[in-house]
Amino acid sequence: QVQLVESGGGLVQAGGSLRLSCTVSGRTSSSYAMGWFRQAPGKEREFVAVISRSGGSTYYENSVKGRFTISRDNAKNTGYLQMNSLKPEDTAVYYCASSSDYGLPSLARRYDYWGQGTQVTVSS
Numbered sequence: 001q002v003q004l005v006e007s008g009g010g011l012v013q014a015g016g017s018l019r020l021s022c023t024v025s026g027r028t029s030s031s032y033a034m035g036w037f038r039q040a041p042g043k044e045r046e047f048v049a050v051i052s053r054s055g056g057s058t059y060y061e062n063s064v065k066g067r068f069t070i071s072r073d074n075a076k077n078t079g080y081l082q083m084n085s086l087k088p089e090d091t092a093v094y095y096c097a098s099s100s101d102y103g104l105p106s107l108a109r110r111y112d113y114w115g116q117g118t119q120v121t122v123s124s
Helices: none
Strands: 003-007 010-013 018-025 033-039 046-051 058-060 068-073 078-083 092-099 118-123
Touching: 003 092, 018 033, 018 092, 018 118, 033 068, 033 078, 046 068, 046 078, 058 068, 078 092
Parallel strands: 010 118
Antiparallel strands: 003 018, 018 078, 033 046, 033 092, 046 058, 068 078, 092 118
């Protein structure tokens, strides 16, 4: 059974930083791309960032480019999302997900397993 568990969310002031973690079990670390998505109240889930199976390639949504960094440690089967210079508009529930795609998928339908989400709240 594949499970993804996020951690690291919380409340932070604008300009601050948070690091999210996503630990995966039941799936070989090099067999999936890992993505992060977020969903704010009243809005659709949106793509944030993705990292390739090997960790050698990444892709970001424009609004987080230069502020967020996605990474992974395949030895620990864990992915990370370092979020710096946070803004109130980054407030959302953040989800990690795994995809069997070989590329850098940004569409939610390309992901087959999802975590339960972790709340990130940025105060102004």
